[in-house]
Amino acid sequence: MAWTEHVIWWHVYPLGAVGAPIRDPYDESLVAHPLRRLDGWLDYAIALGVNGLQLGPVFASTTHGYDTVDHVRIDPRLGDDGDFDELVRRCHDRGLRVMLDGVFNHVGLEHPLYQQALAGGRESHAARYFRIDWDADGGPRPDVFEGHGSLVALDHTRDEVVDLVVEVMLHWLRRGIDGWRLDAAYAVDPAFWARVLPRVRAEFPEATFVGEVIHGDYAAIVRESTLDSVTQYELWKALWSSLHDKNFYELSHALERHGALLDTFVPMTFVGNHDVTRIASRVGPAAAVLAVACLLTVGGTPSLYYGDEQAFEGVKEDREGGDDAVRPPLPATPAELSTLGEWMFHVHQGLxxxxxxxxxxxxxxxxxxxxxxxxxVYESRPAAGAPEECDPAAVIRVTLEVSGEPRVQVETSSATAFTWPAR
Structure with a gap:
């Protein structure tokens, strides 16, 4: 089986996890190497049971990491190339794969190419990278991402942009990473990825490429883009909503649709990420256990967002800085974590x-x-065509209850494998 069949990701938002300044002025000459703090969390990840480190943006940017100014330089608020190379080496020494967040839909206002386009005008080479209304009232006006004036959209019809993304992907794969999560892939024509990915796979055939897709025809997007996978937001929504509303009919319907997707590809599944309210805040820590139990007993490639395994809470708000609560700093070492989350850590380990x-x-x-x-109550069974060593009679039965105190039980063909709360 390919390594992607076994990977469980631990998703970390680096700028938040190391406590980097997001909106405050920063003196780039003062490189404090905070990325090294993640080294102390790698054994923690292994103890949790994951075998992949999924990193949010690490490229040089102006604020939150998604307003890129240099795709091939580590953000100085995190450290430098040496810090990154050492992190990758330490991950691989422990059997941890590494995935980077590829922000290729847009760049920040201060990106040199955009500044060169403004300076050179519509006939400049740099202008070919963007969609700019040069005759707009008040001066040139670029297309931006979802109304965010600081995020200038790239022109994905251009060969220059195809070449740029290929070069960036290859640069970091050559540095040792194992795959890419492609930010805002839903905002990009699938035909663009279909031009990019074959060129990258020609050198790195085992790399994986996961698109951030919130809505739409997931299977068609995967087919047309040649992506390996996309993020499964439908299942995420059904999980928290069913638990919150005490209505499992939505989850049942979502799992039916999820099964149809698995006929085509393996989605990236999750109950939390850097863009959404923490599951423990949505439904309460106890009901969050049921969400994790479902995540880890149905098909998909699970991604666990850092802190969820400690029952971290945090509400995303629609305002400047509204993501901060779901992107918190980690303590300097795991030993400094509050003991209040230990029970949830053990829940994750068991599942x-x-x-x-x-x-x-x-x-x-x-x-x-x-x-x-x-x-x-649902049962999970091996898919048709599962490896020969897989017992075709294998079955896992999962019972989720939200009447009164939330409860979950996971039974295998021969025994009860997990029960919470423990009897």
């Missing part, structure tokens, strides 16, 4: 152990056994 013991779960198909507003 990850179940998944490790049944690797066929990556492509598992689910069948509803019992469905009600407050009680949901």
């Amino acid at each position: 990850i152990a179940v998944r490790r013991q049944h690797p066929w779960l990556v492509r598992a198909r689910t069948r509803v056994v019992e469905l009600g507003n407050e009680r949901f």
Whole structure:
């Protein structure tokens, strides 16, 4: 099986995790190498049970990491090339794959190419990278990403932009990373990725490419773009919404759609990321256990957002700085974590152990056994064509209950593998 069939990601937003200044002025001459702080968390990740480190933006940017100013330079608020290379080496020494966040839909206002375009005018070479209304009232006006004036959209119809993205992807793959999460892939014509990815795969055939896709026809996007996977926002929404509303019918419907996707590709599944309110804040820490149990017992490539395994809370707000609560700093070392989250860490360990013991779960198909507003029972079984070493009679039965105190039970063909709360 390919390494992607076994990977479970631990998703970290680096600028937040190391406590870097996001909006405050920063003196780039004062490189404090905070990226090195993540070294102390790698053994923690191994103890959790994951085998992949999914990093948010690490490229030089102006504020939050998504307003890139240099795609091939480590953000000085994180450190330098040496810090990054050492982090990758330490990850690989521990068997941890590394995924980077590829911000290729847009760049920051201060990106040199955009500044060169403004200085050189519509006939300049740099202008070819962007969609700019040169005759707009008040001066040149670029297309921007979703109304964010600081995020200038690239022109993905241009050969120059194809070449730029190919070169950036290859640069970091040659530095040792294993794959890319492509930010805002939903805002880019799938045909663009179909031009980029074959050139990158020609040199790195084992690399993986996951597109951030929030809505739309996931299977068609994967097919037309040649991406390996996309983010499964439909399942994410159904998980928290079903638990919040005590209505498992939505989750049942989402799992049916999820099974159809698995006929085509393996989605990246999650219950939290850097853009959404923490699951423990959405539904409460106890019900969050049920969300994690589902995540780890259905098909998909799970991604666990840092801090969720400690029952971190945080609400995303629609304002400047509204992401800060879901992108908090980590303590200097795991030893400094509050003991209040230890129980959730052990919950994650137990559920990850179940998944490790049944690797066929990556492509598992689910069948509803019992469905009600407050009680949901489903079975996961190996997909047709599973590896020969997989027992075709294997089955995992999961019971989720939200009447009164939330409860979950995971049973295998031979035993009860996980129960919470413990009886």
